[in-house]
Amino acid sequence: MFDTLPDRVSIYEVSLRDGLQNEPVIVPTTKKLRLLEALVAAGLSRIEMTSFVSPKWVPQLADADELTPLVERRPGVTFSALCPNEKGLERAIASKIEEIGVFISASETHNKRNVNKTIDETLATFVNVIAGARKADIKVRGYVSTLWGCPFEGKIDPHRGLDIARKLIGMGCYQVSLGDTIGVGTPRQTQEIVKLFLAELRPEQIALHLHDTRGTALANVLVGLECGVRDFDASVGGLGGCPYAPGAAGNLATEDLVYTLHGMGVRTGIDLDRLWEAGKVAESVVGRSLPGKVHQAGVRSLRS
Ligand code: HMG
């Protein structure tokens, strides 16, 4: 095991979006900016900062149009936002964001609850959204949710997710992030899913987006790494959850991922001390203690 570890992996930070969308409090824009700056200072270079979804559906991110222009753009850092439809794309273009994420579920029931459309209707919407984004020189990433299991339908046939991912890539997504939305996945299942996708897609075309509800996310990352995945989503402190997927707890904590990768000699470009400090900022911004293990244990104690 671990004979073919990469030198480096890419981490896609989702705390400002996946994290804050699921908080009971609405975090003020200025505090979001403080967290964003702490994440950039830690070396994160791919940061999903908000969503251009309906403010009625996700009031926590209703300030997306105000937040996005306030963020200083810098070379080497990509900022992105979720975008469900053409109205979202108009907002994304107006805000001059460089990347959007379209999202869809492998489960019909979760998709309907999340975006009020069937899977086919959602894919039809994406044709114009993705083409419009590409025309505006905006990169597009895709998400396929509930691949490991759905809170309404239970086990999902991963072939359904692969069929959707194939269509998203065909429409112009550069990468599809495979979502264990409610954190039910276990390692052998992860191996089956990842191998199925990698039989058809190149490693750089997939990422893993693992919620850590049952403590299996890191184990699933290790399986993904072994199979050739090089892109992982994570959220500082372990913030996160989908408001339209009951039981979806926090994402894999970025600190836990970085600590584990660095310990195995895999580079991330992230400074773990500063990342830990960003976790403290996240904690103060949401006003509650966060579940990440490294966040709780600290990093400095290791060196004394
Ligand atoms: P709808 O109500 O069916 O929308 O919602 P509609 O098209 O019928 O429009 C109704 C009203 O919403 C209209 O306004 C539209 O203008 C407005 P009105 O005429 O009533 O004043 N509207 C919008 N406003 C702002 N921005 C927009 C927009 N679109 C319509 N983009 C919709 C459909 C998709 C908008 C809604 O269902 C929605 O916003 N859903 C978002 C749900 C969401 O954000 N879920 C969490 C993210 S997914 C996730 O967390 C999973 C992930 O992390 C991966 C994983 O973990 O697996 C990505």
Ligand code: MG
């Ligand atoms: Mg998620």
